[in-house]
Amino acid sequence: MGLAIVAALTPPEVEVSLTDENVTVIDFHKETDLVGITALTVTARRAYEIADTFRARGVKVVLGGMHPSVMPEEASQHADAVVIGEAEGIWPGVVEDFKANKLQRMYRQHERPSLLGLPIPRRDLFTEGAYFARHTVSTTRGCPYSCSFCSVTSFFGHTYRCRPVEEIINEVETLSERKLIGFVDDNIVGNPKFAKELFRALIPYKIKWVAQASVTIAKDDELLRLAAASGCIDLFLGFESLSQANLVAVGKRINVVDEYEDVIRKVHSHGIAIHGFFILGLDEDDEDVFKRTLCFAQKMRLESAQFAWPVPYPGTALCETLDKAGRIVTKDWSQYESNIVFEPKKMSRETLQKGRDWVWREFYSIPSIWKRVGVARRNSATLWAVNLYYRAIWQGKLRNNVGKESFLSNFLARKTPS
Ligand code: SF4
Incomplete structure (x- = not known):
């Protein structure tokens, strides 16, 4: 994009x-x-x-x-x-x-560019038939929060900029077919007032859309209702950890573990599926984290999820902290997708690797997909396709530590048949 x-x-x-x-x-x-x-x-x-x-x-x-x-x-x-x-x-x-x-x-760049009057992206240059969702649209840049592991704030600064809703709608109108739109924002509800205005404007187009959002969306009933009414079918939510101490340590204070079950029930009650992000191996995590996280994700019937270990991307606060503590084991960037490149605090790297793989394998086992997705859910064919895609990742060919930095390109891109 x-x-x-x-x-x-x-x-x-x-x-x-x-x-x-x-x-x-x-x-x-x-x-x-x-x-x-x-x-x-x-x-x-x-x-x-x-x-x-x-x-x-x-x-x-x-x-x-x-x-x-x-x-x-x-x-x-x-x-x-x-x-x-x-x-x-x-x-x-x-x-x-x-x-x-x-x-x-x-x-x-000396100052952040205005998002006013952006040109329509050259989607005509995309390889025909190569993407699950050809129609991706950006409505905002940045995120109002600054989680220590996330590259978004280090790249975009502590700014959250929104495009004019009218220009977004004009862009949506240029899309040749509007069955499914992937909003590629890092947090589509970073400014609830803007998000409500956008969702209201999208309602007449009867599209379906997916996007990343913070769990704060569930605290605003009107926002959630408008998201559903405008065609939201799947939200990518960063739960990150089931330990409040971890969340505080990584600066994600907007997340309250005790509220997670309510968040999930509320989002589900609007017919919206959830793709959860979890990070395993943060400093408060011991070996119990694997079973605890898996049980939670299965019990709450998350339609899909990603389980990553922390990655100290350069420019992030996490990288700085781990580097100062001498806990980064390599700066060979080619290792950053598939290997653990830091020393965890309460377990070995090998334990973290095995535990993460086990969670991934169990979550995407056929019995688990069946229990979570079944056949009677809204959009169950799409949900099965997404689950089988992630199942293929742990089975080998697509194996990597699908984390925040690359998830959307991994999710949206697929190999053309050879
Ligand atoms: S992890 Fe999500 S909420 Fe935190 S800074 Fe990144 S985009 Fe924002």
């Missing part, structure tokens, strides 16, 4: 193509003047390999996105220019500098 926005920001006389390596193969021999690559921490090493390959052929490369923004010096070793921060306000200038053969080493 980010690259479709960058494509839309590119001056119109420039021909643009978009390659997503999740779903297609990169053609390194294609005639190209300038390559722009976006990278998360977990994809940084691969992004650098791609950049090095293009540069070896004499093609100029610009790196941007979350990881290059927090590690610009590292990224600049693999790029002719690095964009630090969001592309709006910077990218058209980068293209002009390239045309004038005056690329600068770094382009830094």
Whole structure:
């Protein structure tokens, strides 16, 4: 989605193509003047390999996105220019500098760009048939909270910016078919007043939509009612931990463990499914955490969930704390998706790995899916498909620590049939 926005920001006389390596193969021999690559921490090493390959052929490369923004010096070793921060306000200038053969080493954003008048993302550049949800829309940026493990605040700052509702609706109207929209916001209800206005405006379109939200949505009956009325079928909620001490330690004070059951019942009572995020291996967790978390997720019949271990992404407060304590075991970014890269406090890394795998396996066993989803639930065919997708992850081919940084691309992208 980010690259479709960058494509839309590119001056119109420039021909643009978009390659997503999740779903297609990169053609390194294609005639190209300038390559722009976006990278998360977990994809940084691969992004650098791609950049090095293009540069070896004499093609100029610009790196941007979350990881290059927090590690610009590292990224600049693999790029002719690095964009630090969001592309709006910077990218058209980068293209002009390239045309004038005056690329600068770094382009830094000095203030957060306004979300007023954003161009319509170039969805026409997406590979046809390659995504579960082709129609993704961004309505906000950032999050009003600042959980220590989350890259959102370190990238977007302590700001929560909302697009004008009218412009979002105009964008929705451009979508060729509007059966399912994935709102790619980090927290669609970060500003309840804005969210209510948006949901009211969406009601006439009779769409179905999914989005990430904070558990605070359940504290506002009107907000939840409007979400359901506007077509919300699945909310991705960050429960993170069943230990209040852990939640306090990671700065997620908006979550109250004693309220979780009520939150889930309320969301379910509106016919909305829940995809829960849990982090296992935080500092207060001992070996009991695996069984406790699994039992809770099954008892509450969460339709789907992800169980990740903490990942100290660079730029986050968690990374700083663990680094100071000498608990980070590697800064080889290629390890950050599939290996535990920090020393847990109350268990070994091996125990955490085995425990997390066990929770994943049990939660996505067929009897568990049957108990949680069954056949009579609303949208049960879709819920089974999502469960079977995550089941495939632990079975091997798609195995990784699907965490906050990469979940949406993992969820929305699938390999094209080979
Ligand atoms: S984890 Fe969720 S609530 Fe916390 S800062 Fe990130 S997006 Fe916001």
